[in-house]
Amino acid sequence: MVNQKKARWRKLDNAAKLYSAASNKKDTRVFRFYCELKEDVKPTILQKALDQTMETFPMFLMVLRKGLFWHYLEPCNLHPIVKEEYKEPCSRLYIKDKKNLLFEVTYYKKRINFEVFHVLTDGTGATEFLKELVTNYLYLAHKEEGLEQISMLPEDMTVQDQEDDSFLKYYSKEQRRPKEKKIHAFQIRKKKKDGHHLHVHESVVLVQDVLKRSRELGVSMTVFLTAVYLMAIHEEMSKMQEKRPVVLMVPVNLRKFFPSTSMLNFFNWIEPGYDFAKQDNSFEAILEYTKEFFKEQLTKEKMSAHISELLALELHPILRLAPLELKNLCIHAGAKFSEKNVTAIFSNMSVVKMPESYVPYIERFGVYTNTPKLELCLCSFQDRLSFAFTSRYDTENIERNFYRLLKEQGISSEEVKPVFPKPHVLSEQEMKVYKIYSFLCIALVAVMLVTDWNFHPQVRWTLFTAGGVTTMWIASSIGFFKRYNLLKNVMWQLFIGTIVCFIWDVLTGWHSWSVDLVLPIMSVATLAAMFVIAKVQKSPVREYLIYEIMAAGYGLILPMILLLCKKVKNPTVSMFGALICFLFLVGVILFKGKEFKEEMHKNLHV
Known part of the structure; x- marks a missing residue:
């Protein structure tokens, strides 16, 4: 049993940031790890097993939040609910902006599914979670038959x-490994398949x-299967296509090289x-090449050098200070570019071991x-390789x-x-309605412009x-795309x-009403709306404080700048609005100073 201590907010590991x-x-x-039982799954028992499993893995009860420089994970009070499978495997x-857990447990007939966003954990962490979940389920379902309860950790x-962030450790x-031209x-x-x-x-x-x-061939199982995979892809290539090599990405569990019990991402x-155009195309030659490649690359020194290379980029002082949205654009572009260096992926999750009494x-x-x-x-698992x-x-064809x-x-x-239920795709229906609404708005605007052009009323x-x-x-549109986070929605509004x-105001001759009245009134109204939303939703302080600080800062700084620049004709409302925002910020510092400091630390960590 894991020694209990509440999980705390944490920075993302190197892989999670990507x-x-x-x-x-x-x-x-998102990836799925599942267990096929020899009996139909009982949802009520599975829910109890999940509740019990969460006591062992509190670090999974996290939501992903955005800071100024990086995302981070924060504990939440969301309760994971077991559901019958209802959507396409490995869906988002x-x-x-939606406050969601980063994993989901579903079932379908005899199958227990554990799906998880790779930010939260890797294959090893997912394996340990599913093993604990299945063990708890089988114990609750069969304890009357004498099955003993066993903890897998x-x-x-x-x-x-x-x-523990083992990348940093x-x-x-x-x-550093020498730079290689790819x-x-x-x-x-x-x-692509219809509908992707x-x-x-x-x-x-x-x-x-x-x-x-x-x-018999003198190689490991992974080397043997990698060579078969390379050959299977090659059989679908034309002579023209052979000018480029077939490259597989093969994830490596770093826990085999460095001691670690971390459930976070820790792989390379x-x-x-x-190169089938320049090398012998026989299976023996491919196997020998693969064997030597694995022998050369799978060393502690090579793995350590690659870790250092990845972390050096993340820890670069200039890159660390780049805003999150700029980082996201660069990382996304880099990920798309690096896809060109790989043909396909081969991931060996290795052996799943369960207690002997649970195997039947x-x-x-x-x-x-x-x-x-x-x-x-x-x-x-046992004698079966899936x-x-x-x-x-x-x-x-490649599978064949x-x-x-x-x-x-x-x-x-x-x-x-594999048998999957028919998925319920609500989000696609919502987007369809939004597109129809947008089309009607665009059509109406276009009709009005054409009318004005021709008739000049x-x-x-x-x-x-x-x-x-x-x-x-x-x-x-802001309301639609930010509908999952009402506080952020109000801030954007x-x-x-x-x-x-x-x-x-500018287009109608500048009467100054936009800065004299609208700006201060909307700022104060936004603070009031955020307060009401937070109370109705019973949101903890850490979830609404940052948005209220942003709204108060906006309602204080912008009117003061406009007042100093003498762009405000009637300053009374602006000054009172700025005063309310100022007093709000003072109140936050005096009465919520600890929470304010923590939120600033989380949102500004580099």
Whole structure:
């Protein structure tokens, strides 16, 4: 049992910073680890098992928040609820501005699914969580049959052990690997599946068959399967396409090189590639090359050098001070560019071990991930090795080639057709309604402009109508896209609303009403609205304080600048509005000083 101490807010590890910036609706950076039982899942028992598991893994009860320079993870009071599977596998878990847990537990028939955003943990952390969850479930379901309760984690493990950032722990300034010029790899360019839905192709083979053949060839299982994967991809290449090498990204669990019990991301990767235009295309030659590549790259020195290279970029003093949105753009662009260096991905999650008394209730474990490329994930349990190909391509030829090549090596596979319920995609319906609304607004504005151009009415009601519709569309669009966070929504309405009023004032001859009245009144009203929203939602101080500080700062600094520049004709309302905002900030410092300091530290950490 883990020694209990409440999880605290924490900075993102090196890999999590990449995932938080690079994830999007299509590339969700979510992966699924699941357990197929020999009996139907009972949801009420699974909920109890999940509640029990969360006591062991409190560091998973986190939400992702934005600071000025980096994202960070913060504890929350959200309670994870078990649901029957209801959406496409590995769908988005992190939705910008929405207060969501970064993992989800669902079930379908005999299957328990654990899906997690890669910001929260890696394959090792996900494996430990699922093992604990399944153990708790089976104990609750079968304790009357004499099944003993067993904890899967060391008794002396603490929450701080789970939250340890091992990247920083093993970072060394002195160790850097030499720069290598990367050549763009062959890219699979098949027609995407309709709707870009994730395609999952699963099969099972006997572990002993793969181990036996690997030993006969004098290589590890991973090396053997990597060579088969390279060859399976090559069979789909034309002579023209052979001018680029086939390169696989193979994640490496760094816990095998550096002692760590961390549940955060702690992995590296190597990129075995083969140039079929210049090298021998026989399986023996590919296998020998792969064997030597793994031997050369999988060393503690190489892994340490790569860690130092990644951390050096993150810790660069100039890059650390760049605003988060600028970092996100650069990281996203870098991730897209680096995709050209890799053809496909091969992730071996290794062996899943469970207590002997629990084994009879379990059919197998499986794993796969959302990916913009073709990815092969595998894990083994007992005598069964589960393969899962995922992609968004409208072809299964590489998968077919892979299993045929295995058969030629004396390894038979059994296809497992995963069954998924029909997904309920509410967000797509919402976006469709918004697009129809936007089209109607654009159409009305266009009609008003054409009418004004042709008829030149004495009172320019057409232009006023067009401007009114545009203003309404801007305000409602902010409300739509920021609907998950009402406090941020109100802040954006303040910012955009005052700018729109300023533009209206200028276009109608500048009567100063936008800065004399609208700016101070909206600032004070925003503070009041935020207070009411926070009370109704029962939000903790840390969730609303930063937005109230921003609104008060905006309502204080901007009117004071305008007053000093003598742009305000009637200063009374502006001065009283600025006074209220000033007193609010003073009150925050005096009565919420501790929370204020903590929020500033979290949002400004570099």
